[in-house]
Structures are given as structure tokens and as C-alpha cells.
Amino acid sequence: MxxxxxxxxxxxxxxLVFLYVPIVSMMVFSFNHSRLVTVWDAAHSPxxxxxxxxxxxxxxxxxxxxxxxxxxMSATAAVVLGTLAGMALARFGPFRGRLLLAGMTTAxxxxxxxxxxxxxLLLFVAMGQLIGWPRGAGAVTITLAHITFCMAYVTVVVxxxxxxxxxxxxxxxxxxxxxxxxxxxxxxxxxxxPAIASGWLLxxxxxxxxxxxxxxxxxPGSSTLPMVIFSKVRFGVTPDVNALATILVLIVATGIxxxxxxxxxxxxxxxxxxxxxxxxxx
Amino acid sequence: MALLTQASGRRLVAGIPLLWLLLLFLIPFLxxxxxxxxxxxxxxxxxxxxxxxxxxxxxxxxxxxxxxFLFTDPLxxxxxxxxxxxxxxxxxxxxxxxxxxxxxxxxxxSATRSVLLMLVVLPFWTSFLxxxxxxxxxxxxxxxxxxxxxxxxVIHQPLTxxxxxxxxxxGIVYSYLPFMILPLYxxxxxxxxxxxxxxxxxxxxxxxxxxxxxxxxxxAGILAGSLLVFIPAVGxxxxxxxxxxxxxxxxxxxxxxxxxENRDWPVASAVAIVVLLLLVVPIILFQRLQxxxxxxxx
Numbered sequence: 001m002x003x004x005x006x007x008x009x010x011x012x013x014x015x016l017v018f019l020y021v022p023i024v025s026m027m028v029f030s031f032n033h034s035r036l037v038t039v040w041d042a043a044h045s046p047x048x049x050x051x052x053x054x055x056x057x058x059x060x061x062x063x064x065x066x067x068x069x070x071x072x073m074s075a076t077a078a079v080v081l082g083t084l085a086g087m088a089l090a091r092f093g094p095f096r097g098r099l100l101l102a103g104m105t106t107a108x109x110x111x112x113x114x115x116x117x118x119x120x121l122l123l124f125v126a127m128g129q130l131i132g133w134p135r136g137a138g139a140v141t142i143t144l145a146h147i148t149f150c151m152a153y154v155t156v157v158v159x160x161x162x163x164x165x166x167x168x169x170x171x172x173x174x175x176x177x178x179x180x181x182x183x184x185x186x187x188x189x190x191x192x193x194p195a196i197a198s199g200w201l202l203x204x205x206x207x208x209x210x211x212x213x214x215x216x217x218x219x220p221g222s223s224t225l226p227m228v229i230f231s232k233v234r235f236g237v238t239p240d241v242n243a244l245a246t247i248l249v250l251i252v253a254t255g256i257x258x259x260x261x262x263x264x265x266x267x268x269x270x271x272x273x274x275x276x277x278x279x280x281x282x
Numbered sequence: 283m284a285l286l287t288q289a290s291g292r293r294l295v296a297g298i299p300l301l302w303l304l305l306l307f308l309i310p311f312l313x314x315x316x317x318x319x320x321x322x323x324x325x326x327x328x329x330x331x332x333x334x335x336x337x338x339x340x341x342x343x344x345x346x347x348x349x350x351f352l353f354t355d356p357l358x359x360x361x362x363x364x365x366x367x368x369x370x371x372x373x374x375x376x377x378x379x380x381x382x383x384x385x386x387x388x389x390x391x392s393a394t395r396s397v398l399l400m401l402v403v404l405p406f407w408t409s410f411l412x413x414x415x416x417x418x419x420x421x422x423x424x425x426x427x428x429x430x431x432x433x434x435x436v437i438h439q440p441l442t443x444x445x446x447x448x449x450x451x452x453g454i455v456y457s458y459l460p461f462m463i464l465p466l467y468x469x470x471x472x473x474x475x476x477x478x479x480x481x482x483x484x485x486x487x488x489x490x491x492x493x494x495x496x497x498x499x500x501x502a503g504i505l506a507g508s509l510l511v512f513i514p515a516v517g518x519x520x521x522x523x524x525x526x527x528x529x530x531x532x533x534x535x536x537x538x539x540x541x542x543e544n545r546d547w548p549v550a551s552a553v554a555i556v557v558l559l560l561l562v563v564p565i566i567l568f569q570r571l572q573x574x575x576x577x578x579x580x
Contacts, residue, residue, distance in 0.1 A: 011382035022416035085299035104303040106572045112517020114534040115554045119310030148306040233415045245412040252407045
């Protein structure tokens with residue numbers, strides 16, 4: 001028993017090292033003076049020059065701005081559509097089209113991205129010929145594509161949260177005469193709010209990060225941040241990308257740390273409230 | 283059940299996402315399918331129409347040349363086989379590394395458990411592209427790994443690590459490991475520890491108890507994790523492009539090149555349809571697992 005515990009635990013430590021070494025090495029070399037990225041120039045390092053280069057690179061800043069705009073729109077629309085789909089799948093019982101909806105919300109999660117990208121571009125081309133919209137590829141087509149694959153993830157998150165609650169609270173509200181819209185706003189929505197929040201964050205990250213699908217549906221004029229990074233790193237390492245990576249990792253790590261602390265706090269408060277309620281009942 | 287009694291309201295809630303996915307997920311595949319039966323031509327759009335008019339009569343114009351091209355040029359067949367091999371080996375490596383990790387997390391105390399889970403998930407939230415890119419700096423000839431090994435005197439010549447099969451395996455395992463660990467963890471966490479205690483009381487050695495109890499019980503988790511890695515890995519584009527060989531392409535790269543470099547839409551579509559045919563069984567399996575997971579009331 002003990003020896004197997006030891007084996008699993010050392011595998012865990014080694015696995016975590018494996019997960020973090022590349023990220024840490026990228027962060028360290030972002031402060032390196034040398035252009036040679038992986039050869040540490042001790043005489044002139046650490047330096048912030050790649051960070052300065054990054055913030056004066058208008059191509060990268062412009063692409064980052066476009067990516068943020070697309071991610072904000074896609075995540076928001078994906079949350080609306082995904083919540084509707086999650087509600088339908090978790091609460092409506094059997095209905096016509098249910099199997100189709102369930103299939104179409106899980107398939108995009110594993111579908112190879114080149115296939116999704118190709119099929120969406122061919123759709124936009126066909127639509128352009130048929131109804132004259134969208135005219136050419138760009139931010140609009142990218143956003144439509146992102147909404148589609150992001151909503152699949154939101155659906156899964158919302159659906160599994162709803163599956164964790166039984167329907168008695170919603171039924172009680174109905175019995176007390178609440179209209180369906182009121183039940184949703186006052187009972188269901190507060191219950192699934194954490195799932196909606198994490199679904200939105202997930203969708204934002206996926207949209208912000210996507211390269212392959214975006215490359216297919218983006219026109220010549222619009223380059224998102226991953227597209228700019230990919231064209232830079234395709235032919236080797238460049239130090240300002242290391243600086244960019246460091247900034248992104250720090251933002252994500254801070255965000256996750258803050259949300260973990262906040263969730264712990266909420267959990268604690270809920271436990272305390274429950275204890276108080278129990279004490280009051282005695 | 284009783285949430286939206288009004289049928290029209292329900293129809294709206296289910297109908298909007300259904301309509302969206304029909305238009306932007308299902309119909310696009312039908313278009314790919316249809317274009318795969320065309321021939322390339324110099325026009326806008328660059329493929330022959332499905333229906334042509336002969337003396338006022340519509341005739342169906344179905345070309346299978348794109349498909350016969352796929353099976354006569356050995357480049358495509360070898361790319362398909364290579365992609366399946368890379369995906370299978372990477373999935374196995376993910377499983378061998380991820381299983382003990384998930385096991386250790388599931389058996390840890392609940393306070394450390396959430397920290398460990400966060401550590402596994404955190405890389406997933408940082409850019410996928412940048413994490414793959416980080417491996418270029420580690421693997422190249424004057425990269426970190428070679429420099430460390432040279433410094434330690436383990437090797438005297440830098441090893442060629444980049445642009446090899448090894449680099450692709452490392453890249454895929456690295457990027458997809460969280461997708462293996464999470465379903466395994468969800469599964470292993472539900473196991474009843476008293477079963478193992480009973481086995482130990484009856485004199486079973488830990489390995490035997492593991493093989494007889496834990497492993498069979500975690501079959502669903504193993505399958506879910508493996509499918510989450512295998513299916514997207516077959517069509518992987520970024521990792522082999524940045525880290526992989528230049529003399530042997532994976533099928534995702536071939537598809538992309540056919541479309542963007544050769545501008546051959548019918549062949550690119552046929553490549554996509556054959557990938558889908560290869561993956562249809564794993565995808566259906568994954569959907570069934572996912573449905574069972576989501577619809578099982580706790």
C-alpha cells in the first residue's frame with residue numbers, strides 16, 4: 001500500500017515539474033539580454049528590453065486588441081446560447097431534436113480544428129455567394145466561428161451544474177405560482193451563476209487562444225494575436241514572444257488565484273450561514 | 283421539468299441553440315461533403331458546380347477524382363497512417379503519465395487536492411500556442427536541454443531533438459495531459475476505499491488489489507481521457523508544424539496545405555471527409571460517454 005502511494009506521489013511531482021519547466025524557462029529567458037534566447041548572457045541580464053520592444057510593437061498591440069474584442073463578444077454570445085442549450089438538455093426531458101442538440105454540443109469539443117475551420121470557411125463562402133453576407137472574411141466571421149465552438153464548452157459546464165441540482169426548488173417556485181421567467185430569474189439563474197461565470201471565462205480563454213480555426217476564417221486584413229505569434233515563431237524563437245508569454249501567464253495565474261480565494265470565501269460563508277440556520281432551528 | 287410549462291417558451295429555449303448549431307456546425311459539414319465530390323477549376327469559387335445544365339436539363343455532376351487522388355498518391359496514405367500512429371502513441375504516453383498523477387491527486391487530503399487540481403489546470407488556461415512554442419527553446423540544438431546535458435558532461439555533441447517524432451510526442455503529451463488527468467481524477471475520486479481495505483484484509487497484495495479493483499472500475503475514466511486526447515491529436519496542426527519533422531507531415535497539415543498553398547478545395551474537403559470517417563467511431567463513443575456522465579444524477 002505504502003510503496004504504491006509513494007510511486008503515485010513521485011509521478012505526480014515529476015508530472016507537475018514536466019508541466020511547469022517550459023513555462024518557467026520561457027519566463028526566465030524573457031529577461032535575457034541575448035538575442036539567442038536560450039543562451040543566458042550573464043553580463044547584461046536581467047533586462048527589460050524585450051518588454052519595452054513588446055510595448056512599442058504596434059502589430060502585436062493591435063492584434064491583442066482585436067483578440068480581446070473578439071473574445072469578449074464570442075464569450076458573451078456563447079454563454080447565452082450555451083446556457084439555453086444546457087437548460088434544454090438538463091431540464092426539458094425528451095424532446096424532438098434532443099439527440100441532435102446533445103450530439104452537436106459535444107462534437108465540437110473533440111473535433112479536429114482543421115476540419116471545423118475548413119467547414120466554417122466553406123460555409124461563409126457559400127453564404128457570401130447565396131445571400132451576400134458576410135461580405136468577405138474578418139472579425140465578423142471569426143466571431144461567428146468562435147461563438148460556435150465556445151458554446152459547446154459552456155453547454156457542458158451549465159448542463160453538469162444543473163444535473164447536480166434536483167428540480168425541487170424550481171418546482172416549489174412553480175407551485176407557489178411563479179411564472180417560468182420568474183423561476184428562471186429568481187431560482188435557476190442564481191444556482192447556475194458560478195457555472196455561467198466559469199463558462200464565460202473558459203469561452204473567453206478559448207477564443208483568445210484559438211489559432212487554427214481562426215486562420216481559416218480570418219480574412220487577409222484581420223490578424224488576431226495567436227496568428228501574429230504563430231507567424232513570428234514559425235521560423236524560430238523570438239525573445240519578445242517570451243516577454244509576452246510571461247505577461248499572459250502572470251495575468252492568468254493572478255486571476256485563478258483570486259478566483260480560488262473568492263470561491264473559498266464564499267464556501268466558508270455558506271457553511272457558516274448553514275450552521276447559523278441550523279442553530280436557529282434548534 | 284416544471285420550469286417552462288409554456289410549450290412555446292420551451293421551443294424557443296431549445297430552438298435557438300439548435301438552429302445556430304444546425305447552421306454553423308452541421309450544414310458546414312454537408313458543404314465540405316458536397317465540395318469533396320467536385321473538381322478543381324480556375325474560377326470563383328474554385329470548384330465545379332454540383333448541378334450542370336445540358337440542353338436545358340439539369341444533370342448531377344459528381345466527381346470522385348479527389349478521392350481517387352487520395353488513394354493513389356502515397357503521400358496521403360502515409361500521412362493518415364503517421365497521424366494515427368502519433369495520436370495512438372501520444373495517448374498511451376498521456377495515460378501512463380496521467381494515471382498515476384490522477385491517482386495521487388484523488389488519494390491526497392482534500393485541502394491539498396484543490397491546490398493540486400489547480401496546478402494541473404493552470405497551464406491549460408495559459409496560451410496553448412505559447413506552451414508549444416516554449417518547447418522550441420527547450421529542444422533546439424543550442425536549447426536548454428542540450429546546454430544542460432553538455433554542461434553536465436552527459437553528452438559531447440548536441441542531440442537533435444527538434445523536428446523529430448520525439449518532439450511531436452513531447453508536445454502532444456504536454457499539451458493534452460490535463461485532458462487525460464481530469465476525467466481520470468473525476469472517476470478515481472468516486473471509488474470506495476473500503477473495497478481496497480477489504481482486499482487487503484483478505485490478503486491481496488496492493489498490485490493485485492489495484493489490478494482487480496481500481497483498474498477495472500476506472501475503465502470509463504480511461505476511455506474518456508483517451509478519447510479526449512486521441513481524437514483531436516489525429517488532426518493536430520500546430521504541434522507538428524512547430525516541433526515536428528519536415529519530411530513526414532501529419533494529416534492536419536496536409537489538409538491545411540491543400541487548402542492554402544495548392545488552393546485545391548475539393549482535395550482538402552476529401553481529406554477532411556476521410557479524417558471524419560476514421561474518427562466517426564471514436565467520436566460516437568465519446569458522445570455516449572459524455573451523455574452518460576452528464577445525465578447521471580448524483
